[in-house]
Structure formats: C-alpha cells, structure tokens
Amino acid sequence: xxxxxxxxxxxxxxxxxxxxxxxxxxxxxxxxxxxxxxxxxxxxxxxxxxxxxxxxxxxxxxxxxxxxxxxxxxxxxxxxxxxxxxxxxxxxxxxxxxxxxxxxxxxxxxxxxxxxxxxxxxxxxxxxxxxxxxxxxxxxxxxxxxxxxxxxxxxxxxxxxxxxxxxxxxxxxxxxxxxxxxxxxxxxxxxxxxxxxxxxxxxxxxxxxxxxxxxxxxxxxxxxxxxxxxxxxxxxxxxxxxxxxxxxxxxxxxxxxxxxxxxxxxxxxxxxxxxxxxxxxxxxxxxxxxxxxxxxxxxxxxxxxxxxxxxxxxxxxxxxxxxxxxxxxxxxxxxxxxxxxxxxxxxxxxxxxxxxxxxxxxxxxxxxxxxxxxxxxxxxxxxxxxxxxxxxxxxxxxxxxxxxxxxxxxxxxxxxxxxxxxxxxxxxxxxxxxxxxxxxxxxxxxxxxxxxxxxxx
Amino acid sequence: xxxxxxxxxxxxxxxxxxxxxxxxxxxxxxxxxxxxxxxxxxxxxxxxxxxxxxxxxxxxxxxxxxxxxxxxxxxxxxxxxxxxxxxxxxxxxxxxxxxxxxxxxxxxxxxxxxxxxxxxxxxxxxxxxxxxxxxxxxxxxxxxxxxxxxxxxxxxxxxxxxxxxxxxxxxxxxxxxxxxxxxxxxxxxxxxxxxxxxxxxxxxxxxxxxxxxxxxxxxxxxxxxxxxxxxxxxxxxxxxxxxxxxxxxxxxxxxxxxxxxxxxxxxxxxxxxxxxxxxxxxxxxxxxxxxxxxxxxxxxxxxxxxxxxxxxxxxxxxxxxxxxxxxxxxxxxxxxxxxxxxxxxxxxxxxxxxxxxxxxxxxxxxxxxxxxxxxxxxxxxxxxxxxxxxxxxxxxxxxxxxxxxxxxxxxxxxxxxxxxxxxxxxxxxxxxxxxxxxxxxxxxxxxxxxxxxxxxxxxxxxxxxxxxxxxxxxxx
Numbered sequence: 001x002x003x004x005x006x007x008x009x010x011x012x013x014x015x016x017x018x019x020x021x022x023x024x025x026x027x028x029x030x031x032x033x034x035x036x037x038x039x040x041x042x043x044x045x046x047x048x049x050x051x052x053x054x055x056x057x058x059x060x061x062x063x064x065x066x067x068x069x070x071x072x073x074x075x076x077x078x079x080x081x082x083x084x085x086x087x088x089x090x091x092x093x094x095x096x097x098x099x100x101x102x103x104x105x106x107x108x109x110x111x112x113x114x115x116x117x118x119x120x121x122x123x124x125x126x127x128x129x130x131x132x133x134x135x136x137x138x139x140x141x142x143x144x145x146x147x148x149x150x151x152x153x154x155x156x157x158x159x160x161x162x163x164x165x166x167x168x169x170x171x172x173x174x175x176x177x178x179x180x181x182x183x184x185x186x187x188x189x190x191x192x193x194x195x196x197x198x199x200x201x202x203x204x205x206x207x208x209x210x211x212x213x214x215x216x217x218x219x220x221x222x223x224x225x226x227x228x229x230x231x232x233x234x235x236x237x238x239x240x241x242x243x244x245x246x247x248x249x250x251x252x253x254x255x256x257x258x259x260x261x262x263x264x265x266x267x268x269x270x271x272x273x274x275x276x277x278x279x280x281x282x283x284x285x286x287x288x289x290x291x292x293x294x295x296x297x298x299x300x301x302x303x304x305x306x307x308x309x310x311x312x313x314x315x316x317x318x319x320x321x322x323x324x325x326x327x328x329x330x331x332x333x334x335x336x337x338x339x340x341x342x343x344x345x346x347x348x349x350x351x352x353x354x355x356x357x358x359x360x361x362x363x364x365x366x367x368x369x370x371x372x373x374x375x376x377x378x379x380x381x382x383x384x385x386x387x388x389x390x391x392x393x394x395x396x397x398x399x400x401x402x403x404x405x406x407x408x409x410x411x412x413x414x415x416x417x418x419x420x421x422x423x424x425x426x427x428x429x430x431x432x433x434x435x436x437x438x439x440x441x442x443x444x445x446x447x448x449x450x451x452x453x454x455x456x457x
Numbered sequence: 458x459x460x461x462x463x464x465x466x467x468x469x470x471x472x473x474x475x476x477x478x479x480x481x482x483x484x485x486x487x488x489x490x491x492x493x494x495x496x497x498x499x500x501x502x503x504x505x506x507x508x509x510x511x512x513x514x515x516x517x518x519x520x521x522x523x524x525x526x527x528x529x530x531x532x533x534x535x536x537x538x539x540x541x542x543x544x545x546x547x548x549x550x551x552x553x554x555x556x557x558x559x560x561x562x563x564x565x566x567x568x569x570x571x572x573x574x575x576x577x578x579x580x581x582x583x584x585x586x587x588x589x590x591x592x593x594x595x596x597x598x599x600x601x602x603x604x605x606x607x608x609x610x611x612x613x614x615x616x617x618x619x620x621x622x623x624x625x626x627x628x629x630x631x632x633x634x635x636x637x638x639x640x641x642x643x644x645x646x647x648x649x650x651x652x653x654x655x656x657x658x659x660x661x662x663x664x665x666x667x668x669x670x671x672x673x674x675x676x677x678x679x680x681x682x683x684x685x686x687x688x689x690x691x692x693x694x695x696x697x698x699x700x701x702x703x704x705x706x707x708x709x710x711x712x713x714x715x716x717x718x719x720x721x722x723x724x725x726x727x728x729x730x731x732x733x734x735x736x737x738x739x740x741x742x743x744x745x746x747x748x749x750x751x752x753x754x755x756x757x758x759x760x761x762x763x764x765x766x767x768x769x770x771x772x773x774x775x776x777x778x779x780x781x782x783x784x785x786x787x788x789x790x791x792x793x794x795x796x797x798x799x800x801x802x803x804x805x806x807x808x809x810x811x812x813x814x815x816x817x818x819x820x821x822x823x824x825x826x827x828x829x830x831x832x833x834x835x836x837x838x839x840x841x842x843x844x845x846x847x848x849x850x851x852x853x854x855x856x857x858x859x860x861x862x863x864x865x866x867x868x869x870x871x872x873x874x875x876x877x878x879x880x881x882x883x884x885x886x887x888x889x890x891x892x893x894x895x896x897x898x899x900x901x902x903x904x905x906x907x908x909x910x911x912x913x914x915x916x917x918x919x920x921x922x923x924x925x926x927x928x929x930x931x932x933x
Contacts, residue, residue, distance in 0.1 A: 036808075042728070046530055049554050052547065054520060054537040054808060071516035073537045083516070090513040093586055097509045150729055187730050187851060201730060201851035234852070236928070239698035269506070269609050271645055273652060349502065350512045385856030386845040387878035387930070391645065392652045396695070396878040396930040398847070398856035415854050417878045417930025419697065453932045455697035455880075 005162060005174040008033065008075075011057065012166040015080050019061050020168055022088045026062040026102045028167035030306065031055065031075070032347055035123075035160045039131045041138055042153035046131055055162075058347035061087040065096045071347045099333040103307050107329070107339060108171045110304040111311065116296045117177040119210035123160045125180075130156045133182050133217050140221025141186035147232065148225050152185035152201060154217075163302075171308035179299070181207035182214055184221045188228040198234065202227035202382070207439065209297050227381065230402065234414035236456040237403060243377035244418055244452040245370060245404070248435060250380050251444035255358055257422060258289065259442070261390045262316055262324075263342070263353040264331025273393035273423055274322060282322050283426035286363055289317035291326055293341065293356025300357035300441030307343035307351050314340045328353050359443040363432030367446040370431045372407040378454050379404050380418065393422040399454075416456040425449050460568065463632050464620040465495050469539050473566050476624040479523065480564045482548040484626055487557030488525035488532070490792070491548075494765060495521045495539070495622040496807040499582050502615040503590055505597045510590060522807040523547045527555035529793055533810050566624055569631040570769070574755045574762055575663035580636035581616040584666045589614055592666070596642050596675035603683035606690065608653070609645035610679070614638075616661075623767035631767040636663050637758065637914060639902065642678045646686035654692070656685030657860075660901030662756045673901055685842065685861050688873050695862070695877030695931025701837030702879065702927040703830055703865065706898035708843060710819050710917035713748055714906065715846040715855040716883045717741075721775050721783075722801075722813040722908075723790035725850050732853030732883050733781065741781045742887030745823055748776040750785060752800055752816030758902040759817035759916035766802035766811050773799045775818075776887075787813040805911040815906060819918030823893025827921035830892045832868040838929055839863045839870055840879070853883035856930075878930040886927060894921030 012029040019027040033055030040048040057080065058071040068090030072083040138154025158180040166172040183205040191197035204224035206215035246254060266272035274282065293301050293311030304310050307329055315323050327335070328343035328351050344354025371379070382400040389395075396419040402409040420428075433446030465471045476493060483491035497519040504512045520537040521544055532554025534547040581589065593614045600610035616638035624630045641659030658681035660673050669675060704712060717733075725731035733741065742748070752770025754760050761770045766788045774782050784790075787802035790813060803814035831839060839862060846857030856878050863870040899918035906915040 046554075048531045048533065048810065050533040050810065051550050052533070052535040052808065054535065056518065056537075058516075067512065069512060069514040071514070071518075073518040073520065079517075086515045090515060090586065093590055094510040094513050095508075097511060100511075152728065152730055199730075199732065199851055201849070231852075269611075269645070270647075270653060271609065271655070348500070348516055349514050382849075384847040384849060384854070385858055385878050385880075386847070387856070387858040387876060389655070389876050391655045392875070394876045396858070396876060396932075398854065398878055398880045398930070400849075400852075400854070414852060415880055415882055415928065417697075417856070417880050417928065419695075419877070419930050419932045453697050453930075455928055455930045457699055457928075 005164060008164040009166060009172055009174055011075055011080065012164050013172060015057065015059055015084055016166050016168050018081065018084045019059065019088060022084060024061040024063055024088055026168050028060050028102060029057060030345065030347060031057045031164040033162045037130065037158040038155060039134050040153050040155040041131065041134045043151055044135065044139065047153060056347040057083060059083050059087045060350060061091045062101060063091045065098055065100050066091050066094045067097065067100045068094060069349060099330055102167055102169055103309050103329045103339060105169050108169060108308045109310045110173050111294060115301045115303060117175065117209055117301060119178045122158065122178045122180050122211045125211055130158065137182050137184040137217035137221040140218040141184045141225040144222050144225035145229055147188050147190055147229060148186045149189045150187035152187060154184045157181050165308055167308055173304050173308065175303050178209055179207065180211050180214065181205055182217050182220050184224040186225050186228045188232050190232050198232055200228050200231035202231060231400065231412050234412035236415050237413055237454060238457050239455045241451050241453050243374050243430065244449045245377060245379045246447045247379065247381055248444055248446055250383055251447045252442045253383055255360060255442050255444050257388045257390060259355050259358055261422065262326055264325050264327040264335060265353060266390060267325050268331055268334040271391050273390065277322050280322055281320050282423065283317055283320040284429050285319045286432045287317055287320050287426055287429055288361040290315055290361065291355050291358045295357050298357045298438055300355060305341045305343040306345040309339050309341040309343060311341045311356055326353055326355060355441065357438065357441055359436065360445065362434045362436035362445040364434055365431055367433045367435050370433055370446055370448050371404065374404045375406055377404040378413065379409055395420050395422055395425060416454050418452045418454055420452045463622065464497065465622045475541060476566055476630065477564045479544050479548045480624065480626045482545055483523050483525050483552050484561045485559050486552040486555045487560055488527045488552060488555040490526040490626050492524050492623060492625040492766060493521055494807050497620040498617055500617040501582055501586065501589065503593050505593050505612040508597055520807040521547065523551040524810065525551045525554050526789060526792065530554050531789065531810060535808050561626060564626050565628055566630045567628055569629045569767060572762055574753060574760050575636060577636045577663065577665050579665055580618045581638040581666045582618040588666060592669050592675050596640065596679040599676040599679035600642055600644050600683050603680055604646065604687050606646040606648055606687060607644055607683050608647055611643040613641045625767055629767055631763045633762045635761065638664065640669060640675060640678055641903065642682040644682040644686045646690060648690040651690065654686050654689035656682040656689065658682040659903040662758045662902040663760060664756050688861060692873040692875040694933035695874045696838065696929055696933050697931045698928065699926050700929045701834050702924045703834060703837060703839045704919060704922045705839065705841040706894065706896045706919060706921050708900040708917065709840055710900060710919035711843050711846050711857055713820055713919060714815060714818050714917050715848040715857055716881060716886050717748055717775060718750065718815045718818045719848045720850050720853060720883050721785055723784040723786045724813050726784050727790045727794055731850045736781050739781055740779050741884045742776050742779040743890040744779040745893045746776055746779050746887055746890050747821040749774050749821065750815050750818045754817055757817050757916050758904060758914045761816065764800045764802045765804045768798045768800045768802060770800035770816055785813045785815060787811050803913050805913060809911050812908060814908065814913055815915050817899065817916035819897065819899060820920060822895050822897035822920045825892045825894050827894040827896050830894055830921050830923050831865060831870065833892065833923065834865045834868060837865040838874065839865050848883065854880065855883055856880045880928045880930060886924065889925040890922055891925050892923035896920045
C-alpha cells in the first residue's frame with residue numbers, strides 16, 4: 001500500500017465517521033480510482049490514443065434497517081459532505097428492510113496472501129511499446145493471408161485501478177490491480193471487388209495482469225486471421241436436431257448464463273430455474289462448477305469482496321449436484337445462509353453479486369478427440385443475441401460456426417439459431433474437453449451438448 | 458443568456474477565454490481539430506422489490522473530455538477535476554496524437570444557435586424525492602393487483618439531468634440541459650404448474666415528472682408487464698425454421714435498429730467493414746420501406762438539441778422506398794469522407810470518445826390495415842414484443858429475441874409462444890417486407906443501445922409489418 005491509498009483510505013474513513021455523526025447506525029464507503037490507456041491502430045497506422053484517469057466514492061448508509069446510498073466524483077471535503085448528507089437523507093425515505101445491513105463482524109476480513117494483481121512495470125510500460133504491441137498484432141493478421149483484406153484494427157489496452165473500502169464495523173482495506181490486453185480484429189473477404197462473395201470479421205485477444213504474461217502479438221493476429229478466414233462462404237443449414245460443440249470462447253457464455261441462475265438475488269426472488277434445487281442433481285457427473293476468487297494473478301481474484309468479506313473457493317456444482325449459491329450478505333440473510341464473499345458493486349447503488357474466477361473443471365478428452373466422435377453436428381464459434389431466459393431456462397441464440405461431418409470441420413455456417421433449455425443442456429453434456437484456460441474471469445473447456453435444435457432453412 | 462450565466466461558467470467560473478486557451482493547448486502539436494466536452498451529471502434511482510423500497514441512490518459526476526483529431530487519428534484525455542491545471546494537462550495529453558508545429562493560431566468562440574426540444578421547467582431530478590418514490594410504489598401496487606398469479610414485482614425508477622457544454626476549435630460553443638427519466642416494471646407470475654414466467658415494461662423520456670401522471674402512468678407499465686407474464690404462462694414452444702413473421706407496432710422497431718441502423722453508422726462504412734459499405738443508391742429493402750433516424754422529436758428518449766459534438770440533431774432518411782440513401786455521421790467520419798454532418802456524434806460520458814450513433818430510428822407508416830396483414834398469413838409468427846437484439850455489422854447477421862409472440866394460424870393469432878430468437882441478414886431481410894401497416898408507433902422510451910462498450914439512450918418505432926421469410930429459432 002502506498003501513500004495514495006493511505007490518502008483515499010483516510011477519505012473513506014472520514015466519510016464513515018461523518019455519516020455516523022449525522023445519525024447513521026452503520027456505514028460503508030467504497031472509493032475506486034482508475035487510469036485507462038488505449039492505443040488502437042488500423043491498417044498499420046495509429047488511429048486512437050486515449051490516456052486518462054478518474055475516481056469516485058460511493059456511500060451506503062443504514063439508519064436501523066433503512067438504507068440510502070449516494071456517490072460523487074468530487075472527493076474534496078465539500079463533495080464528501082454532500083455525499084454523506086444525501087445518503088443519510090435518502091435512508092430516511094426507504095422502507096424498513098429486516099434483512100438490510102452490513103456483514104457481521106466475524107465475516108469481515110481479507111486474504112493475507114499477495115494475489116499479485118498489480119504490476120508496476122505494466123503501469124509504466126512506455127507508450128511507444130504499447131503502440132508497437134497493437135501494431136504487431138494487426139500486422140500479423142493482415143500478413144496471414146491475401147483474403148485478409150481489411151481490419152477493424154489492433155489494440156493494446158491497459159488499466160490500473162485502485163479500490164479502497166472502509167466500514168463502521170472496523171474494516172479498512174485497499175488493493176491495486178493492473179490489467180492489459182492485446183486484441184486483433186481482422187476482416188476477411190472473398191469478394192475480389194465484386195458484389196458476390198462474403199465478408200467476415202472475427203477477433204482474438206490475450207490478457208494478463210502483467211504485460212510479460214501476454215501471449216505474443218503475432219500469434220494473436222494469426223489466430224484472429226484464421227478465425228475470420230474460416231467463416232468465409234458461410235451458409236445456412238436445414239433445421240435439424242444435432243449434437244452441438246461449444247468451443248471454449250463460447251462455452252464461457254454458457255457459464256455466464258448459469259452464473260445468473262445461481263446468484264442469490266435470482267434465487268430468493270424465485271427468478272431462476274435453479275431456485276429451490278440445492279442438493280439436487282441438476283447436471284451430469286461430468287459437470288463441476290467452481291467459483292474461486294483467491295487464485296493469484298487471475299482476473300476474478302481479489303483479497304476481499306465489495307462488502308469487506310474475504311473471497312474464497314466455492315464449489316457451486318459438484319459432479320452434477322447443486323452444492324451452493326453465490327451470495328452477498330443481503331441475499332444470504334434472505335435465504336438463511338452465510339455470505340460466500342461474492343458481493344460486487346460499482347460506485348453507485350448497493351452491493352450486487354459478482355463472481356470471482358468462475359470456471360468448469362476440465363475433462364479428459366482433447367477437443368480433437370471430441371470432434372472425431374461426431375458424425376453430423378454443429379461446432380459453434382460465436383453466439384449473438386440475448387435469448388437466454390434464466391427464469392424458465394429457455395435458450396435460443398443466433399449462432400455462427402462450422403458444420404461437422406464425419407468428425408471433421410466441413411464448412412462454415414451462419415444465420416442459424418441454436419435452441420434448447422438450460423436444464424436440458426447441462427444434463428445433456430456429452431463431453432467435457434481437457435482444454436481449460438483462464439482467458440478472463442469466466443473459463444470453460446470445449447463442451448459438447450448431446451442434442452440441440454439448429455434452426456436454419 | 459450571457460455566457461457568464463451558463464451552467465459551467467456560473468458554477469465553476471469557466472470563461473470563454475479559458476476554453477480558447479484549452480483548445481489552443483490541445484492543438485499545440487499540430488492537430489487539425491479539437492473539442493472540449495464538459496459534463497455535469499446528477500442521477501437518482503429508486504428500486505422497489507418485494508414491496509420494499511430497497512434502494513434509493515443519488516449522486517453527481519462531472520468532468521471534461523478533450524479530443525484532438527489529426528488526419529484519421531484521435532487523441533483523447535479527460536479529467537474529473539475542472540481546475541485549469543487539470544484541464545490543461547488533459548489538453549496536453551490529447552495533443553500528443555499529432556506531432557509538429559501548431560497550425561491554428563487563434564480560436565474565437567461564438568455561441569451556437571439554441572433550440573429546445575425538451576422545454577422542461579422542473580426536471581424530474583429536481584422534484585421531491587418522495588414524489589418519485591410514490592410513483593414507483595404505485596407501480597408495485599398495480600402489478601400485484603393485476604392477477605393473483607403475480608408473485609414478484611420489481612420496480613425501478615431512474616432519472617438524470619445532464620448539463621453539457623461543447624466547445625470546438627471550429628469556433629462554436631453549444632450548451633444543453635438534458636433531462637431524462639425512465640420507469641421499468643418487472644413481473645414474475647406462476648400458474649398451478651410449470652415454471653414462473655416474466656414480463657417487463659417501461660418507458661419515459663425527456664419530460665417533467667407529470668409525464669408519468671398524464672401520459673404513461675406507473676399503472677400502465679405495471680399492468681403491461683403483468684399482462685405479458687400471465688400470457689407467457691400458457692405459451693407453447695416456438696417453431697424452428699423459416700417462417701412468415703409479422704411484427705407488431707412500436708418496440709419491434711428494434712429490428713430496424715439492428716438490421717439496418719448499426720450497419721449504416723459511418724465509422725464502419727468509412728472503413729469498409731459494414732455489410733452496407735459502398736451500397737448507397739442500391740436497393741437494400743423492399744420498396745415499401747422508408748427508414749429514418751430522427752433526433753429532433755420533442756421529448757423523446759433518443760432526441761437531443763445538439764449531439765455530443767455540438768452539432769444540431771436532424772431528421773435523416775436512411776432508406777427511401779427501399780433505396781439506401783445515407784449514413785449516420787460523426788465529426789471524424791464526416792471530416793474524412795467530406796460528408797455533411799447528420800448530428801449523430803454521441804458518447805456515453807466525458808470519459809468516452811464520440812462515435813456515430815442512432816437517435817430515434819423508425820420506419821414510416823405504409824397503407825395496409827394491420828388486421829388485414831395478420832389475416833393475410835396462413836401460418837406464421839406474430840411478434841408483439843422483444844427483448845434485446847444484436848448485429849454483426851460485417852456479415853450483416855442480426856438477431857433479436859421475441860419476448861411476446863403468437864402463432865398465426867389461418868390468419869388468426871392463436872397460441873402464445875415461448876421466447877425465441879429471430880435471425881436474419883441486414884441487407885437481405887428487409888427485401889422480404891411485403892406489407893407495411895398504417896399504424897406507426899414509437900416505443901414508450903426504454904431503449905439503451907450499446908456499441909464498443911458505450912451505452913446511450915435511443916428510441917425505435919415501426920408500424921405493423923409483414924416479412925415473408927425469416928428464421929425463427931425455436932425448438933418445435
């Protein structure tokens with residue numbers, strides 16, 4: 001912790017004391033500061049350079065069981081006083097809520113191990129080098145094949161953030177995190193200047209807490225180019241029921257849907273198809289789902305959650321059995337359970353629920369072996385649209401990918417949808433790949449769903 | 458109004474001379490163009506769940522974004538501190554996108570023309586907080602009273618008041634005061650068997666709080682959300698495959714937003730990465746289709762007096778009788794392609810670089826009787842309401858999710874259908890429009906459009922429309 005954190009921690013603690021003096025019975029204050037940097041290049045030329053920072057404070061105040069909140073980007077003493085006044089005033093207007101409140105004192109705390117979330121070298125990487133990483137990724141994509149005729153560019157993004165949290169029950173903590181990524185977005189075309197043919201875009205990226213952990217920009221560009229190229233000439237297929245393979249990038253989105261179905265808010269409101277299913281077998285033996293906010297260097301890790309509760313490892317689904325929901329203090333109290341350290345909030349409003357590193361345990365088979373086992377099926381490489389209903393479990397999304405014939409990727413497919421229901425899908429996972437990698441805070445290996453409806457012609 | 462009485466001058470002591478100095482600094486390294494976007498945003502939000510006012514939040518954020526253009530390059534920096542040193546620093550950082558001697562030696566700022574599409578005397582955010590809580594409580598009560606099968610009602614109310622000042626090196630300063638309010642109701646209902654079903658409705662605009670008293674009431678939104686949830690209790694699985702699809706009027710206009718609107722944003726077209734690139738003058742829709750983007754409709758959620766680059770918004774014809782007429786421009790694209798401004802440069806906040814964005818996008822009314830359109834369909838799907846949509850602008854493929862739809866059998870609406878995604882290809886799908894109703898309706902004011910991580914409020918609208926061929930992603 002450095003002097004900047006000390007200063008912000010002091011601001012947060014002062015805000016807490018002020019609110020108590022104004023009549024609050026419990027208070028918590030979050031301060032976030034961030035610097036963002038983005039270099040975007042396109043067709044070899046620098047296109048955009050963005051470099052700036054900002055900060056803000058959020059306050060949650062309880063008067064008994066009534067809660068109000070406020071925020072400000074003005075951290076001067078006047079700005080803070082105004083924020084305190086506002087939250088105390090609003091607490092007077094809300095309804096008594098028997099479950100509202102801060103965490104119990106024994107639940108507060110933070111991990112003591114260094115999670116290695118911050119890299120000073122990354123924060124200080126010279127602008128020229130950042131631009132060069134973006135240029136190299138795009139150049140590799142453009143050079144990969146003559147059909148890569150255009151590009152939405154290459155980019156290097158970097159952010160450095162600080163989080164400070166203090167409450168009236170004695171918690172005070174701060175941590176810093178850095179993040180950087182390289183992305184390439186090439187466009188492939190087989191139009192040859194005519195109106196015939198198609199144009200397709202895809203992307204690939206690498207991300208890390210420390211820039212030395214990034215994959216090399218050339219491989220990012222090449223993979224992005226391969227992905228765009230294999231989409232060329234995509235057609236619709238006939239409507240049919242077939243096995244569907246989700247590549248890891250897509251399998252992640254399915255985990256995102258499941259997160260919404262296991263987070264405490266949707267559970268206590270009975271707005272999830274998994275509400276009331278704790279202890280039940282809801283998926284196959286090959287499905288184990290874990291949330292773990294304690295893994296060093298990963299993108300979903302932090303020493304404490306946004307209510308000052310230490311993060312932990314929670315097994316959500318163990319070999320198909322629903323073992324735990326993901327909870328903050330409020331939803332835990334509603335359900336008569338204990339918080340799982342999953343409180344998440346920005347500067348405004350109240351704590352919601354977020355995940356740490358949310359991932360599925362890998363299986364034994366390589367993705368190639370899984371593919372080889374499919375005679376006729378669909379390998380999905382992109383999903384679009386929001387057609388997932390976690391209340392009912394209904395699932396219907398636009399899909400792009402490759403058709404599988406006799407164990408091989410035969411031809412590209414687009415403008416189709418895949419549909420089923422989430423309960424059927426997680427019960428019907430036929431294969432789980434061995435290829436789990438942490439590219440973001442949600443991670444999954446290759447998955448094969450036994451049967452889904454592909455709608456096309 | 459004298460400059461010294463304008464919001465930022467009055468509240469923060471900013472002078473015209475200061476603005477000229479910041480712009481000069483921004484152009485000190487040889488940039489071609491610079492602008493300053495000052496923003497002061499006050500927001501309030503209320504949420505009711507289980508009939509408890511669970512959250513009430515208020516807050517303020519402010520800052521300034523400095524942008525410099527140099528050829529096709531953009532330099533951007535911002536500050537959440539309006540002190541002269543911090544703004545000069547941001548201007549200095551943004552200036553670094555260019556390298557060379559300054560090309561502009563003196564900037565003299567004049568005020569742009571003013572108009573007011575939302576003459577709101579008392580913004581909702583300046584109304585007593587308790588009044589706004591009461592409105593939300595009314596929605597909760599009405600939702601629960603609608604039907605005994607309703608078991609959860611969640612009401613959200615949010616408003617904001619954004620004060621904006623845009624100063625450009627072209628020598629113009631524009632000011633705007635942008636009020637916006639929205640109410641949303643989410644309902645869950647459960648029958649004697651089967652899973653719970655959801656319904657949602659919401660709306661608002663750039664109005665005074667009385668809008669929710671006189672135009673669209675909390676009861677209206679609550680009943681509509683509850684009605685949708687109840688309808689879904691009897692829904693059957695959606696069909697799979699190509700169908701005749703009829704879109705109901707209003708919010709289903711999101712089809713235009715996804716299928717056409719995004720693909721016509723000038724940044725994608727300048728770069729040649731849109732499925733619509735280079736197709737001006739070509740037939741991209743059936744001759745029955747005329748699609749406009751209009752940022753000038755009084756009080757609408759997507760309307761603005763000036764866009765976030767200081768240009769007045771306009772009514773722009775995108776597709777006229779099926780022929781592609783124009784793109785949506787921001788400053789960067791219009792400078793590069795020498796196109797006229799269309800007033801579509803928008804950004805989420807001072808932290809964001811402006812981009813070409815839609816305002817209120819809709820299809821003009823046709824001549825068909827809506828009932829006749831439905832009667833004309835032997836077998837198909839009628840979509841009354843949608844959730845979100847998305848488009849891949851390069852391939853042109855778009856999807857949108859039908860949250861309330863019905864089977865059409867022998868020209869009649871029969872059973873309700875569960876959630877299904879509809880998918881099509883932008884430049885192709887609209888060619889299958891075979892009937893356009895005379896019942897153009899704009900949505901009630903809920904739209905949020907996301908692009909490259911930036912969200913902005915938008916509006917959509919459409920009359921009843923028959924599309925002869927579209928893929929429906931059901932399971933039956």
